[in-house]
Amino acid sequence: MKSVTRSLRILEAVAQHQPVTVGELTKIFELPKSTVQRTLVTLNEAGWLRANRRDTTRWEIGARVLAVRPAALQGSSLFAAAHESMFRLRDALNETIHLSVPDALHGMVVVDRVDCDHAVRTFHAIGDTSPLHATATGHAVLAHLPKSEVDEFTAGTLEGYGEETITDPAELRAELQRVRDRGYAVNHNQYLPGVCAIAAPVLDGGGAPLAAVAVSLPDSRFDPDRLAELGRLVTRTAADITARHAG
Structure with missing residues (x-):
């Protein structure tokens, strides 16, 4: 022992x-x-x-810790609060919906997913990790962290995953301000080629980000003219989860 x-x-x-x-x-x-x-x-x-x-x-x-954490969260109040709202969003859009939580400043971890019925769709395994600076869920969380934590994060290296990845700290801070202004974050091929996402934060009573809910879809089905509609639906879903978790 x-x-x-x-x-x-x-x-x-x-x-x-x-x-x-x-x-x-x-x-x-x-x-x-x-x-x-x-x-x-x-x-x-x-x-x-x-x-x-x-x-x-x-x-x-290592990865085992990151995989165990989502399994533990599935019995949590956050998971329970999110699941029904995620299904409603999936039914409204017929695209993959996922819930991710921050692993401090190290990245985002997928803890729940609701699949669509398209033959071609995005896939995020439970326990998958992704970088904060290159994903919609990561931007949704970063945009609601204290300035000191954002400064700490941007002081490190922002790795490039493709031509669309934001690797300049000043550009990232400007994008986070846009996320705060409109209420949701957009990832258009910033992390994985051909994969787009729109995400909004789930907040606690003090306004700190607990998680982010996102709709994820192939670039071939991403229509810029629908961005405002998708953003509104995702933001509403995040607000529903926030209210359910609080109440």
Whole structure:
């Protein structure tokens, strides 16, 4: 049991300090480097941790944690509040609807999905992750974070996924202001080629973003003339979820 407790404490420390080195964890826990390294390797093999893509000497939370979180959320009040509203939005538009939650400033995680019946449609697996700066759900959340958190986020590298990805911090901040002004965010091929989405935030009582609901559709069915209509429906759905979750 002692080794299990130690593994959980190290997992928590990685989540708090990621990406973190073996040496940094050794100082935190005052444990032998070999013990920490062995625990990290075990957690990596189980999928709970992974080496950072840019610096393999640093460790970060793995896909297993991101997959377990959505499963836990399915029993939460947020999931219950959203599900019926998502079905209504799907029935109104016959496009894929998904609900995503922020993983701090690391990205968005899909926690629920309602599929349409088109033969050609977008697909987002439960537990899928995506970047904040290149997606509609990410923009919907970023637009409602405190300025200090947005500044922290934009101080890092904004990776480009295609020609439409916003990688300039000033341009991203301007786009977030547009999201606040109109109430919804738009992703037109910014992350995945041929995939578009319109998203709006689900907020808590203090106005902080808990999640974002989005309609996702292939670029071939994206009609700019319908953008205002789609935005209005998605925004209304997000407001319904917010009210249900609060009440």
